[in-house]
Amino acid sequence: MPEACICDQNQNDSQEQEAQVCQPVGEYPPKAYPPDHPCCDQKLRNAGDVIKGPQVGDACPPMGPLGPWATGRVDWGPLAGLTGTRPVVDRYSITRYSNDEWRNHNAALVNETAAKHQSANRVDHESRRAAECTASRADKAQLDSTERLQRRAQDVHCWKTELERAAVAAGEEINLLDGQRQRLRTALGVLRLPAAIAGECLELRTARLEPDLVRDRVEEELVKEVALASEVGELMQCTLKRFEEQLAANKAAKQRAECDWSDKKEAYEIETTNVGLRNNSPDILFHPGATRFGGSQSSPESWERHTRESLELLEAENKRSKELRGTLDALLTNVSRDLRAQADLVDAALACRIAETTEALRFFESDLLQTLSHLAQTQKLILDLKTAVRAQDMPLKVAQTRLHNRLERPSVENCRDEPQYGLVDEVKCISAGVAGLLGQLKQAEDLLQTLLKNRADLERAILVKRKTLVIDGERCRELRSHFPSSVALSGY
Structure with a gap:
């Protein structure tokens, strides 16, 4: 050319x-x-x-x-x-650019670099000064904290010594009373057993899962048993007049003093450890949340007031105990019949509840098997629908490729003839069929999700029922088997 x-x-x-x-x-x-x-x-x-x-x-x-x-x-x-x-x-x-623009660009870059160098020098100087000031303030704050910790450790040690002396005196007084109440103590131990069993059963039944966590007849009878045991205990306390109350008060006061002494001993050890900590100690670590104030922390005034109250209470109870020592007014009330009758009601209600739970478990397991069968069928249907949708890809490609190729016909040959309309109708037909299959696929997937949720609900219900059967049928029955007999409840 x-x-x-x-x-x-x-x-x-x-x-x-x-x-x-x-x-x-x-x-x-x-x-x-x-x-x-x-x-x-x-x-x-x-x-x-x-x-x-x-x-x-x-x-x-x-x-x-x-x-x-x-x-x-x-x-x-x-x-x-x-x-x-x-x-x-x-x-x-x-x-692309003029010489002046090229020189201005170079000058701007140099000026910007110089400004950054000045900023870097200023930041370096300020950072070093800040580091020196921070180190100095940290050393002074650590020294002040060490002195305060030493004073606090001395205070804790003084109160700990006072509490230890008072607790030893209270223990001697309790031992003197214990020798005179040995027989009554045995009877009270037997009478506390029904209340302990009922309370333990109530505690165990709180572990039931939420759908079965209901206030049924078993729980009502257990609450009545706990109330009855409490009334029996109160009656025995009234019968024993002030003797048992005094003994419980002595033990409570001694326990409070011992707990306070134990807390102060642990606090003294912690404070001693903190006083010995230094920057080169091997056991120091980061504790980001240590600066938070706990909601249960006390003030120095309330801390000292609590310790003084423990000491004063212990001394007052020891004084009253000395006045009551040597007095024994033992009167055992025959309550074995009421406690045994209430125990029989609890056992009957528990057996009825176990039977109902077992029947419900059987129905749930049967429904679960049917749900799993439908679930498998739905999953197979989804696979078949997806296969059918994919099978329409090749006919759709053929029709669309034919239409694309016919668009390349030259000049007047590119006309809307009967094959053109037929290919367009074919594409529409295939697309409509695929859309229908996708709609059916969406319904099948929704059904699958529903079945999956139903299966999860049934499995959850079966788990709940099995958990309830373990608690009521095994643990509670095992615990109820240790309920004292009528002879034991009578104090003989």
Whole structure:
């Protein structure tokens, strides 16, 4: 194919000499525009540039570095940053910015680097000063804290010694009373056993899972048993007059003093350990949450008041115990019949509840088997529907490929003939069928989720019932087997 050249004539302005560019028309057809072409707009070139089309008889000069679409001007006005005012860059042009812009860019980068260096020096100086001040304040704060911890350890040790002395005196007084109440103590131990068994059964039944955590007849009878045992205990306390109350008061006061002494002993050890901690200690660690104030922390005033109250209470109880020592007013009330009758009611209610729970468990297990069967069928249906949807991919591809190929028919041959409408109808038919299958697939997936939820609910219900049977049928029955007999409850 012969090559044609389009040469640019010299412009009228003698100050700007443009080099002619010889472009092969066959090689670069997109750039061979005449002057009156719409793409040759005035806004795409600099003011004063003139682009002329090829003239008859023009010779083709040697190819220059710049063509008619890149004027080669590298200096322009303040509007150079706006779109359309820069010179056009073609494949032969390497100019984009002016020398002034290049120098301004370099100067801005150097100034920015210098500013960053100054900022880095200032930050380094301030950081080192802050580190020195922080270390000094930390050392002073640690020294003050050590002195305060030493004073606190001394206070704790003094109160600990006082509590230890008072607890030893209270123990001696309790031993003297214990020798006179040995027989009554045995009877009281037997009478406490029904209350302990009923309370333990109630505690065990609180471990039932939520659907079975109901106030049934078993729980009502157990509550009645606990109340009855409590009334029996109160009656015995009244019968024993103030003797048992005094003994319980002595033990409570001694226990409170011992607990306080134990807490102070542990606190003293902790404070001693804290006093010995230093920066080079091997067992120091980070504890981010240690600065929080606990909701149960006491104030120094309440701490000292609590210790004084423990000591005063212990001394007062010891004084009253000495007055009551040697007095024994033992009167055992025959309550074995009432306790044994209440125990029989609890056992009957427990057996009835176990039977009901077993029956419910049987129904749930049967429903679970049916649910699993439907679940397997639904999963197979989903796989079949997905296979059917995928099977329509190839016919749809064939129809769409045929339509695509027919669109490439040249000129008047690309007509809407009967095969064209038939292929379109085929695509619509296949798409409608796939949409219907996807709808069925969505329904099957929804059904699968429903069955899965039903299975989880049934499994949860079975777990609840089995948990209840373990608590009522095994643990509670085992515990109830240790209920004291009528002879034991009578105190003989």
